[in-house]
Amino acid sequence: MSPEFTEFHVPPSRVIEPHPQHADGHALVKLTIDDREVEAVASVTVLQAAQAAGIEIPTLCSDEKMEAMGGCRLCVVEVAGETRPLPSCSLVAAEGMVVRTNSEALRQLRHDTLELILSDHNAYCQPPCQINCPTHIDIPGFLEQNAQGNWREAATILMQVLPFPATLGLVCPRPCEDVCRRKLVEEPISICQSHGYHGEQILEDPPLPWPQEAPTGKRVAVVGAGPAGLSCAYYLSLKGHKVKVLEALPKQGGMLRYGIPEYRLPKDNLDLELNRVWALGAELECGKSLGCDFSLDDLFAEGCDAVFLGIGAHKSNKLEIPGEELPGVLTAVEFLRRVGFGEHVEVGPRVVVIGGGFTAFDATRTSLRLGATKVDTVYRRSRKEMGAHWTEVDDAEHEGAQLHILAGPVRILEGVDGRVAGVEFIRMELGEPDARGRRRPVPVKGSEFTIECDTVIAAIGQTPDLSCVGNEKDVRVSNRSTIVVDPGNYMTDRPGVFAGGDATIGASTVIQSVACGKLAARSIDAYLNGEDMAQVSQRILVEEAKPDLISIVPYKPVTSRMPMAMLPYEERQHNFACIECGYSAEQAKEEAARCLQCVCPDASRCYLQKLSLEYGVTTNRFHDGEARDFHDYKADTSHSFILRDLNKCINCTQCVRMCRDVIGPDCYGLMGRGFDTIVTTPFHASLNESNCVSCGACAETCPTGALMLRERQVERYDLDISRCIFCGDCVEVCPHGALAESPYFEFAGYDRFAPMQLSKEDLARAPLYEKPREKPPEMRDETHTPVMYPKLPRGWKE
Amino acid sequence: MSEKNGRWSLLPAAGNVPASLDGQWRGGSQTDHIDKYLARGGYAAAKRVVSEQSQADVLGLLEKSGLRGLGGGGFPVARKWRAALANEGPRYLVANAYDADPAAPLCRALLETNPHALLEGIVIAAHALGVQEAWVYAKAENSAALRRLRAAVAEAEEQGYLGLSAFGGKLALQVHIFASWGGFAGGEETAALEAIEGQRAMPRQKPPFPTESGLWGRPTVVHSAETLANLPHLAADGAEAFGKGSKLLALGGDVAKPGLVEVPFGTPLRQILTQWGGGPAAGQSPRAVQIGGPTGAVLPESLLDTPLGHDALREVGAFVGSGSLRVLGEKVCMVDFARGRMDYLAHESCGKCVPCRLGTNRLTGVLETIMSGLGRKDDLALLDEFGNLLSQSSLCGFGLTAPTVLRTTMTHFAEDYRVHIEEGRCPTATCRALRTRGFERKAAV
């Protein structure tokens, strides 16, 4: 080239000036990040400079081992002099640069980017159903077993937190289904009836959630044989403690027996289910009432080490209106209890029921069954505020009850015979919400009306009857007339005395009572082991804390909920036959298969989840689109231990770069274009068809659960440990591909979260893997049975 | 300008070139063979530059003329070259003849009818930049253009204008041809570099700019083939005669004479439409024009007096872009138009960065909702918010400009959106329902 050109070869900006030197000889630059002066080695990125200075910038697609790609756009930062934010992962730190890593605008950009990712992320971190279930049943877990017809396995999962799945299957108000994610597709899974089904399959021969522990010699008294008391007794017995249950009424069950009527919950099956408490060695003594027959001091004097009070809420609230004491006015609890005792109770022919909870509708429908010809159920708020499950309200109407909403009783009218003749009501409007968020009813002036009747049943709530603990010192009672306990460890102010269920929360639900019983058992066990109860309380509160969830848009083809066969309305008249007919095995399986399996084994380690929580992506604005708005990929589990679920892939290409640039085989790439772009193998082929060397580095670097490692089996080789350097050459050179063909061979034991898992010694000492007896499977063979592989982690399907 | 239309015209002079003919130009090929090109004075400018001029001379000329890139962005050519020259060689040159916008096959026409203008421009640039290897990057589907280009390179090599000892040994320059397919995003300069390196044609994050780290990490100058094809004219006649230069445009839509035309910079858009386009198509009066291709701005009738020029267009929120100028007649509903463009982009995004890959699709969905009469008032805010995300946070020019149609229609034709959303009807009665329901906002359960 001609000499004139040289003037450009060393341009003025490139004239070498003395640079400040780092200790090990690298040039340094000074820049300002978030108002802090930061020194960095020239040629590092702004991201690296910030990280080195302890300033955190969110990233989803960068890894220091690989060249930046700039796809996730989360690491964007504001740089003085630039018109728009730039990704710090590919921006080289320069002298004098002024960088801001956090601002309202950046937060918004990152939030919206994450929201977009989650709008096409067809998987879910944690099961909302399980979180919302008071006792946290592993719902996706048991549904997975149900889907395969493994009723006993399903029941075992359930019994870890709920000893009475069949009963709850009939009476639970299903808080889990309210939040089921499947609802975002079409209808929630029928979780409740699903555990009802397998609960029935194991009624006679229930499995234990885990083996009963050896007797500890400790004794616990449980007062009240309702769901709270019996759950507590069940789990304490499993722990090896000796439990005695003391019950005032003649039979076990509490409100399950003396409240909930037969047509909803057949008592024979109830007893079968409750008896599993006694099968564990606990004892029941009926007709023994705390406060009359014994006191807490008596129990301790008899040698009890702890006491649990599960005495429920049996005192009916008063209407507080004139005429309440007239003959013909009943409370629902008293009415249902007498029916439960088997008494013939005269009602009607015209009945007015006042209230909107379980009790009101049970009283309504029981009256109808007892022969009342006209039943009016009156509630002062709207349908939405009713405590009873909507199915019960619907059923009551279909069975013949007349529902009146937004009306409150003013007084009860007396007839000429001195008995009830009717009730005067006044119309209500909904006003401001109260502390619980329910809107308060406000009377509308001059809107009074009367309903004539022969019987009035008041069902406006119950409170615990605490006269029995009135004389007990250190058992405090709140102004809501409930027993005061520590919210974490369920202990009253008196050490060793615990309480739970309706007695501590006021009239609630069976499942909440079971949850109290279960947690109290856990806490009592800790108490009996002499643990510090303040710490126990802390621990349980942390375990029970509701995790934050992010809003991910689900997409699955619509499959409607399996309807439950119900007794036809005309066959329900004047009898107490159970109205639910139950699922068939096939139906239960089919329904369970609808579960989206909202469990990702990567949850709580996943960077996408972490950042989405940090940026508060708790709502998503792209729900309910058309099918073409979302992707639904099939997971690839064909490789022996690298599992791929494209539904969770965020196209960060870390695996692509890791495999291509660091390891070498180049198995992955971005395929497709536009909205359909996805990181996968060419032609979506199995990894077995690629050059994969089974190193697992892709899964190690994947920031989400898209690439995961299966549990690995180690096969034993005769090798000289002192000389093996784990080079893997034997795999490469074996002329028959014997080692490469084996799905179990491995020479690396790293994963993203744990250091080296296998030492050479482990490898040599590992048990011989039992080869399947049939013809050995060939990796490339279509008929190759995946049964050979170790179990898949949660949420993955073969 | 008359000269330009004769000797220096890039395309055949016989009227508008139809955009849809494969190699068979109706006017007959004008300069496609090197003999014809030489007869018109071709390669003389290159010869003079190579043998007589220094780098500084060429840069001085470029600076004086103020020539700006014709690939869409209008970046000053001299500044780009200086940036490349500031970095140690070897340097590379890429002629972007990709024609990402299928509606504006400008470079295809150039390659088919006048390939030597491009090659001569490459020679001039290579000389000034100290480049020994250059690539012409074109769409694989333009087979006639590629055939013609290959023949032209062979002709030029044979006659000593290209090759390891061109111009009597004064220049060593190899020109490679790279045929690629990477959709609309494949036309972006760094996507071209990726493709040439053998990777999937996906844009890279800038900075670093190609002039600093381009092909295989070396300083690389990427120009539109059209920019380079203008260099011989500039070098031969000097900055004054060259003037503001001209731009190839593809006229389309509701215009009487659609096709490719060459228009001097500074001509008002209205004049372009009447003088070159023959006015609106029969029975139409234009509601608006879209300039710049799928990501280009929609300008209302009232802005048609804007002159063709990088800065003038920028002032009204537009850019030259792909060089397509499309007339939108009375029957065009702007919501539907924006939806159609956005849908195209949602399919064409390279898929590398999140805002563009997913954002274009979600914006399409919201526009479809509005079109289908299911729009809500807060949809406009949603469009704004995610439009902003794209234009702030995307990786390359594709995503950054993707919301332009949306934004300009929302500004200039807010009424179209309002009527759809508030009155539930289409102002031009042309929209049909594309969705049965719109997106919903839902909290985590």
Ligand SMILES: Cc1cc2nc3c(=O)[nH]c(=O)nc-3n(C[C@H](O)[C@H](O)[C@H](O)COP(=O)(O)OP(=O)(O)OC[C@H]3O[C@@H](n4cnc5c(N)ncnc54)[C@H](O)[C@@H]3O)c2cc1C
């Ligand atoms: C009519 C009715 C219908 C209901 N329907 C449903 C439903 O469908 N789904 C649902 O989830 N929930 C329902 N509930 C609520 C549910 O039954 C209760 O929340 C649950 O039973 C409370 O459990 P518990 O163990 O705390 O108390 P309980 O079930 O009330 O048991 C307390 C036990 O303690 C005994 N006891 C009380 N005092 C003493 C004493 N001093 N000494 C010894 N023993 C004593 C009682 O006799 C009773 O057996 C209903 C409630 C009623 C009243």
Ligand SMILES: Cc1cc2nc3c(=O)[nH]c(=O)nc-3n(C[C@H](O)[C@H](O)[C@H](O)COP(=O)(O)O)c2cc1C
């Ligand atoms: C999505 C996208 C597509 C592009 N397509 C082309 C193209 O087809 N031809 C072209 O010359 N420039 C195209 N560009 C512009 C190039 O990135 C680049 O700016 C141009 O080639 C530089 O040339 P110039 O300096 O001559 O203008 C495109 C840009 C984007 C963002």
Ligand code: SF4
């Ligand atoms: S889909 Fe399954 S795991 Fe998810 S919330 Fe519903 S029941 Fe639970």
Ligand code: SF4
């Ligand atoms: S599979 Fe690959 S591209 Fe997808 S999220 Fe994991 S590492 Fe990223």
Ligand code: SF4
């Ligand atoms: S903006 Fe992002 S996804 Fe879109 S073309 Fe550019 S790099 Fe690809």
Ligand code: FES
């Ligand atoms: S864009 Fe920088 S980490 Fe993803």
